Amino acid sequence: MKFHYLHLFLLFALTTVSSCDSPEDKKGRFLLKGNNQIQENDYAGAIRFYDEALRIDENFAEAHHNRGIANYKSANLAAAIQDFTNAIQINPDYTDAIHQRGLAYLDQGEYYKSLEDANRLIKSEQEDSRGYFLRGLANEAVKRHEEALNDFETALGLNPNNPDLLVNRATIYFYLDRFDLAENDLQQALDHAPRESNIFNLQSMIEFERGEYQKALESVEKAIALNSRQPFFYNNRGLYRIKTGEMEKGLEDINFSLKQNPRNLYALRNKGIYYYYAGQKTQALQYLEEVYQKDASIPLTAEYLEKSKNLN
Incomplete structure (x- = not known):
């Protein structure tokens, strides 16, 4: 009798809980x-x-x-x-x-819509860095480098030790050929985030521009060790390997990068550079002309396109 009473009580309790379970x-x-x-x-x-x-x-x-x-x-x-x-x-x-x-x-790739959201965000929260950070990224994407630099500096004024902001400002300094300032930012970022792969990737790009190809290769290897899923790192390593004489390994890296992102014009450019060094004029022109038509401002494209035209 007590058992039945307990059973009914539990049933009633569960029903009550269920009925109180509001939307x-x-x-x-x-x-x-x-x-x-x-x-x-x-x-x-x-x-x-x-x-x-x-x-x-x-x-x-x-x-x-x-x-x-x-x-x-x-x-x-x-x-x-x-x-x-x-x-x-x-x-x-x-x-x-x-x-x-x-x-x-x-x-x-809808950069101007991203800019609109960034401006809306800044209007809503002027003392928060993320709106300026977003606008900096969007301005960087449309190659407004001075505007992007101003945005990242404003964001860093609000959030001084943010390693992502430091790396992004360093990236703009890199585009503006201000390598010493870029490296200063990278060192600060490294102090706060020693395992941030983008620091080592950007350092490799600076070293490449200085003609320090072996150093560039060593730096990008560190980036890949920290983040093996970033196709841009492999694309950069592919170019550095070509420049250090590891042609086939370089092509493997470039093809791997293209498999992850077939629209990456920098990888298509690098494939054209590979074919230039391999002496394969037709293939070199095919890739380099495609990149040049889509974005003539990509570094090395015009240089290697002209060199490829002079191949026998």
Whole structure:
């Protein structure tokens, strides 16, 4: 008799808990489950939980934003941009969503839209560095190097020891041929982030410009040891290997980089340079002319195109 009473009591308690489980509670649980899946790098699983939360409340801005993060990390940029846009439409002051959409636009190659989001972010939070950082990246992408430099300097004024900002300002100094200033920034960044692979990659690019090809190769090897998934590092190593006489290894690196990103004009240029040194005029001209037509400003392209035309 006591057993039946206990059973009925538990059934009543569970029913009561279930009836108190509001839509707000349910969508919140799905959001947390999605967040946990992101922590586990299970982005598809995270998206499924965010979908469930949005079935309960399609105006759940945080679920749109977090699903955007999962899509972004899955390299589904179009879906990520739509998710961030949904979140912003629901909450126009959602600065995290504006920031993330700006980054996604940047990766998508929609640089002027990224600039718009950066300006919107700066207007909303003038004392935060991330809007200036984003605008610097967008200005760098459209080759407004002086404007990018100003943005990174403003961001560093707000966040002085940020190694990512230091590396990006160093990158602009590199483009402006101010190598000593670039190396000063890289040393500061190294003090704060000794395992940041981009520091060593940029150092290798400076050494290459100085004609220190073996040093450049050693530096980019350090970058690859820290981050073996970055195709641009392999492309740079490919060029340095060509210059140090490791032609076939260089071609392997360039082809690997192109497999990850077939549209990388710098890798196509390097393949043309490989064929120049291999004495294969037709192939060298094919790659170098393609790059020159698409972006004549890419360094070494015009030089090696002219050299290739003079091959026998």
